[in-house]
Amino acid sequence: MLRVIGDPITASMGGRMSAEQIEIRKEAAGLNRPLHVQYWEYISGLARGDFGYTQNKRAVSDVIVTYGAATAELVFWALLVAFAVGIPLGRYAATRRDSAADVGLRLFGILAYAAPVFFVGLLLKLLFAVKLGWLPVSGRASPAVELQLQHVSPKTNVMVIDAILYGDMGNLVDVLKHAVLPALALGLLTAGVFLRLVRINLIQTLRSDYVDAALARGVSRRMVTRRHAFRNALIPVVTVMGLQIAMLLGGAVLTERTFEWKGLGNELALYIGQRDFLAIQGIVAFIAILVAVMSFFVDVIVAMIDPRVRF
Template sequence: MRVIGDPITAALGGRLPADQIEARKEAAGLNRPILEQYWEYISGLLRGDFGRTADNRAVTEVVSTYGVATLELVFWALIVAFIVGVPLGRYAATHRDSGSDVVLRLFAILAYAAPVFFVGLVLKLIFSVQLGWLPGSGRASAQVELDLMHVSPKTNILIIDAILYGDMGHLIDVLKHAVLPAVALGLLTGGVFLRLVRINLIQTLRADYVDAARARGLSARTVTGRHAFRNALIPVVTVMGMQIAMLLSGAVLTEKTFNWPGLGHQFAEYLSSRDFMAVQGIVAFIALLVAVMSFVIDFIVAMVDPRVRF
């Protein structure tokens, strides 16, 4: 990102005199050789310093301020993905090549391929504008957000803050605001889970130990539930790390569509203002988060599947 130009000229060029831009570049160390700047940035990452924005705000402060909202959205989206993908994938596998199986496979492809902002706009048009059932923007109503600011201890996770506040109306309001963005983002991963569960459960149902279970006279439901379904879920857990990366990238468009004040929304704002240092710092943080989550998922898979340990 630095090869294409310095962030100060990109963000403020044409709005400040040339001498002031040069002074700011000198103060930020952007006039030094590019390799020297790169080494300094990498060294800063090792110390937990992800850089500063154009308004001299630490990227770590931006992440701590807006990241909780994004993680909350990703959490709700994962719940939607599991609710949609796992039961429907199991149903499609147990009704292989039927009409419902074909419909579910087409649904999985559309859910994965449809742009998340398009799905979000359609959901807003139907459930917010036409039916008026659900709010179409924000994490909560304005009054609810004001009330939750005085919760102690404040977690910035609105669902927890609403519970601590002790008002059922506030809790319902927070949940209603989360439905549409969670569904829009969760369908993206739900389609992947549906296809994974379907194909892995079909393969597992062909295994020898499943045939042995059938030979013992066990019912089809017992064979599927106790012997095949659990093993079919292992690949879903394995790819979850990559799906979290997909959710984090999809959160940028989802948050812009629903005006969800998270890290993705702020990331888009920095892109619009050409604040390259902020964009670079947020991307580096997300990359680190994905790497950590992938390691955690691998550790969980090793605990679930003893074959992975050897």
């Protein structure tokens, strides 16, 4: 679709190069060939792990390897926040249905899901970094720590792992402090979804016949909820996890820009600003493949947890 609306070289270089120079670049990049030929070659390249090249002739796969670990680290921390906040609060709301606490938590879930992630990030920065001074305002680590971690071997580009390999506890604490606000901003987005999912499914599960049978045998409601109903209520959470990972990857673009987190989302935003459509296309294609693969594995995990969905 990007090729249909215009070739990326003309879009990015138009006005800065002559028509002859643009044609030479289009010829070198193969952008003057028929659209179906370009499409087939690009799909064939994806099958070989070739995601194309940026306008500066850098392989997009190299960009993904360099910055993808940072985005994966951010998504991991955000998922931890989503689980730690959404699941316990959803369980609490379900066990106190229609109470003031339940209404308040439902409103919190709606706001957490609906609020723009960059706006939440700015509020967190103003409160915890600027006003209270508890946490760093941006970056993945302090400049001095980043410089030290450049010499770690083997370098993983995952700051926490690199800090552990470096062997300095102070560096590890610094990296973790930098991860708190971005993880909260992105994690609350998914926490709202998990909260509402756990709440509604736990309420429905508590109405099941086997719950009534257990209560009739004298088992306490707290034990029934903890040992039986709560576990079944978590199945839908696992089911939608693939979609939530896609949401987190999308939200990572704005989160990384807000906190100057040097990951794949930040690079994608930079390429958008530069109108480097070839790089944008390669990164988006990689994210799409990643989401599809994660969704497949989530389906497998759900089938292992719940035999009813096997086919």
